[in-house]
Amino acid sequence: CTPRRKMGVRGLHSFVEGKLPAAQHTIPLAAVRALSGGDCIVVDGMALIRRLYSAELDWVGGGQFQELFIKVQEFVHAFKLCGLQLVCFFDGGVDEAKLAEWLSRRRADLQKCEKVVRALDSKQPPPKSWWMPPLYISKWLGAAFAEAGCTVFYTAGEADREMARHCRDARCAAVLGKDSDFFVLPVPLYLVLDGLNLCGAQPTVAAYPRSAVLSALALTEGELPLFASLAGNDFVEIRSVQPLHTALFASTGRPPHSSVLLEALTAEVRRACAVAEWASPLPMTPLLWEAIDFRALLTAETRAQIEASLDQYRLDDAAGSIGARGGALLSEEMLRRFRHAQLDSAIFTAATKQAIWRGPGIELPGGPSAVVCCRPIRAQVYACCVPQARQPTIVREYLLYMSKQNLDEPDEVVVPTQQLSCEQIWSFPAEQRCSKFLHMLARAARDDTLLPALSSGACIALGPLALVAFALRYLHRHQVLSSQLASVLLCQGLVMAELSTRKERLPIDVRAAGRAPLPTAAAAHAAALFLRCTADLLLLNSACGGPMRWAGAWEWYDGPLFHSMCLEAVERGADTRALLRDDGFLLRLVPLLEPAAMSSEHHRAVDDQAASIRDAARSWQEAATTWRERTHSSV
Numbered sequence: 172c173t174p175r176r177k178m179g180v181r182g183l184h185s186f187v188e189g190k191l192p193a194a195q196h197t198i199p200l201a202a203v204r205a206l207s208g209g210d211c212i213v214v215d216g217m218a219l220i221r222r223l224y225s226a227e228l229d230w231v232g233g234g235q236f237q238e239l240f241i242k243v244q245e246f247v248h249a250f251k252l253c254g255l256q257l258v259c260f261f262d263g264g265v266d267e268a269k270l271a272e273w274l275s276r277r278r279a280d281l282q283k284c285e286k287v288v289r290a291l292d293s294k295q296p297p298p299k300s301w302w303m304p305p306l307y308i309s310k311w312l313g314a315a316f317a318e319a320g321c322t323v324f325y326t327a328g329e330a331d332r333e334m335a336r337h338c339r340d341a342r343c344a345a346v347l348g349k350d351s352d353f354f355v356l357p358v359p360l361y362l363v364l365d366g367l368n369l370c371g372a373q374p375t376v377a378a379y380p381r382s383a384v385l386s387a388l389a390l391t392e393g394e395l396p397l398f399a400s401l402a403g404n405d406f407v408e409i410r411s412v413q414p415l416h417t418a419l420f421a422s423t424g425r426p427p428h429s430s431v432l433l434e435a436l437t438a439e440v441r442r443a444c445a446v447a448e449w450a451s452p453l454p455m456t457p458l459l460w461e462a463i464d465f466r467a468l469l470t471a472e473t474r475a476q477i478e479a480s481l482d483q484y485r486l487d488d489a490a491g492s493i494g495a496r497g498g499a500l501l502s503e504e505m506l507r508r509f510r511h512a513q514l515d516s517a518i519f520t521a522a523t524k525q526a527i528w529r530g531p532g533i534e535l536p537g538g539p540s541a542v543v544c545c546r547p548i549r550a551q552v553y554a555c556c557v558p559q560a561r562q563p564t565i566v567r568e569y570l571l572y573m574s575k576q577n578l579d580e581p582d583e584v585v586v587p588t589q590q591l592s593c594e595q596i597w598s599f600p601a602e603q604r605c606s607k608f609l610h611m612l613a614r615a616a617r618d619d620t621l622l623p624a625l626s627s628g629a630c631i632a633l634g635p636l637a638l639v640a641f642a643l644r645y646l647h648r649h650q651v652l653s654s655q656l657a658s659v660l661l662c663q664g665l666v667m668a669e670l671s672t673r674k675e676r677l678p679i680d681v682r683a684a685g686r687a688p689l690p691t692a693a694a695a696h697a698a699a700l701f702l703r704c705t706a707d708l709l710l711l712n713s714a715c716g717g718p719m720r721w722a723g724a725w726e727w728y729d730g731p732l733f734h735s736m737c738l739e740a741v742e743r744g745a746d747t748r749a750l751l752r753d754d755g756f757l758l759r760l761v762p763l764l765e766p767a768a769m770s771s772e773h774h775r776a777v778d779d780q781a782a783s784i785r786d787a788a789r790s791w792q793e794a795a796t797t798w799r800e801r802t803h804s805s806v
Contacts, residue, residue: 179351180402181409184363186433187354190387193366193377200367200374201253207344207360210254213334215348216261216313216323218364219246223312226302231287231533232690232730233698234305236315237667237677240725243315249369258343259316260334261309263325263516265528265569268406268479273528274579277571281531285573288533291692306532306699307706307724314723317512325509325516327523329405331356336486345378354384355399355484357392388437391444393451396484398440401463402433406480407473414468439463452485454478502594505556515713518593521566522556526581531571532699535692539651540572541703546584547615548645548707552714554587555596555611587614597716602627605718608711616645621767624781629788631719635671635726636760636791638719639664640768640784642704647770654769656697659740661768662750663733665757671726673798687731694737702728756794763787 204210223242228235250257265273283301290297305311317323326333331348335356338346345360346353353361359381366377385391390398403409419435443462444450455478469477501523508514517527527549529542546568553566567581575582596607605627613622622641630637643661646652652660670677680686690698705727712719721727739745751757763783766775775783 179353180355180399180404180433182429182433183351183354183399183402186430187351187379187384187387189430191379191383193363196377196379196383197366197375198378199253200250200255200369200376203344203360203362203376203378204254206378206380209342209344211256211258211341211343212250212362213338213343213346213358214257214259215330215334215346215350215364216259216316217309217330218349219259220304220308220312222364224304224308226299229687229730230302230305231291231297232687232695232734233702233728234308234311234724234730235682236305236311236723236725237670237729238682239311240315240318240723241676243312244319246369247316247319247321249374253374255344256321257316257347258322258324258337258341259313260324260326260330260337261313261516262329264327264520264524264526266328269329270569274569274571277530278578281571281573281578284531284533285536288536288692288695291533291690291695294689296689305730306530306702310706310709311724313512315725318722323512325512325519327509327516327520332483332486334358339486347376352399352404352484354379355395357381357486390437390440391450394440394444396451396481397444398436399484400477400480401440402436404480406483407476411473411476412469415464418466418468451481452487455481504594504597508597513717515710517710518552518556518714521553522558525557525565526567526569528569529571531573532703533695534573534699535696536573538696539649539700540570540574541651541696541700542570542572543582544646544649544651544700545703545707546582548612548704548711550584550587551611551615552707552710553584554589555591555714556593557586559586559589593714593716596714599716601631601716601718604716605631608715608718611711611715612641612645612708616648619644619648619770621777621780624777625767626781626785626788627718629785632788632792633784634719634791634795635668635721636665636764636787638705638708638721639668639727640764641708642701643768644770645704645708646700647768652697652700655740656694656737657769658747658765659733659736659750660697660701661761661765662747662757663729663736664727665751665760665764666732666754667725667727667729669754669757671722672795674802677729677732681732681735682729688734688738690730690734691737691741694734694741698728698730698733756790760787760790763790 198206223246224239228238247257280303283303287297287301313323313325324333331350331352334346335358337343338358345362346358347362347364349364361379363377368375400407401412401415403412416432419439443459446462447456447459449456449459460474505514505522509519521527532541534541557564557566564586566584566586568584569581571578591607596604599607609622609625609627609630613619616622639661643657647657702724705724709721712721736750739750747761748758763786767780767784
């Protein structure tokens, strides 16, 4: 869920821009249609994370997702004014070839998390150099683009090739990103994100047509992937091809570096391909290897990496498509839902690779790991989506958390026996799918007796309030969240749900940069528990066909609001009325939701709590209808 660093061929961006200066290739954004003949831009969503979730927003206390939502709306609107629409792609998993690199980066993130916790314990604000995005940022960013009317796709691995394939097949105008592989992949027009300026009366962007790139590098379409592979990229380690690079400069005695090396490689690729009479998409031939590496400087392993790298640039390679990755056991319906962004990508990777990946979060070192605490929910998801051809069936969870001993090894989760498959659940009507969700969550929540007794219609009607109540109930039953912090989370969840439904922004005194209090380590840990749990509840909801409409975290959480409330409640003794600023409607909802959210069935009968949930749903639905009517009339 964290942003990728600039990927592809190291130094290629600077090399191309040296030949094609950005100043000479910056055009009005509105001119993209005329230049390319299309109006659809394929966007690398992962590259947008740092742009749309800047370090000024809360990153220690869980996140400011309403601000993210607003920034996305503004971003999309700027393109619409130029007559352009966006299709966004996000990484939904980790390619096996890049697992070691992913683990290395997540270990570095975990070290940052540990330093942040120590700073919070010392009541010191963490420096911006430790910045990392909030948990599940790509999930919420993608959800925000979907709410803005954009088509959103998640891929089984990294998205670059799928983006290029979609751009070609759907005849899109361009790709917007910051990955030098888009100079290599056959996209008609590459818009560089760092060269995008949406300020001012006329937005501009640095734009590189395919023909200009090929001409500047003096390489053919087929030679570019070989050049990128020999230079070293995401699949070929630079140190593996270093002997070849050194040999190119043997006569000069100078060490190869950056643009000089890339210039030499372009000439070498042209020479070798001409000598061997080779052109892609042909596989590497012995004659081509002889022309490239006649001194046999490259190991067999490196040659295999280069050949695998060439495959990554071939858009017609059927083995790389998401359908082929699914394997024989993947149903057409699951594949269809995944292709149309109607299925959480973790379900797809669990079903096809028997693996998921989760980065670290800010947690108390001695406290329960939030990602481990929510594993019973994920196990219920695995039970209905993972093929169980043999027993026991295992899903590997690549998780990094503070109490874990061996960070490189996955946790192995035994999949419970399947009762119903995803496909069977998807065939049911919405209320029946919601009932299945409640029964599965009840099993994960230590055989909860209340959840199966709840009205499915009431839970659906409650929208994000149901999610808040379910998450708090689950965490309370697992005894990992104090009643006081749970009560504060309920209050802030009520506020965010109301604001989202009314389409109103948090007050400036809460959301302004620098105004929120420094979170305590305990409160930051509570936020991580809540956000991990809500994300896995969305995963379960997706596995059940999405009976409940939960759009994104801006509907149920805001870091500055939560930590401001924590300060008032924990240190100043503020009660619920003070936290909710005397909002009469929300104050009437609290006693209806609180018994269920706080898992207090021993105080009230299950039937009474179920009736309270129905009453809360009725009140919420009536209020929401009134708010929407007012919004429409004002527009």
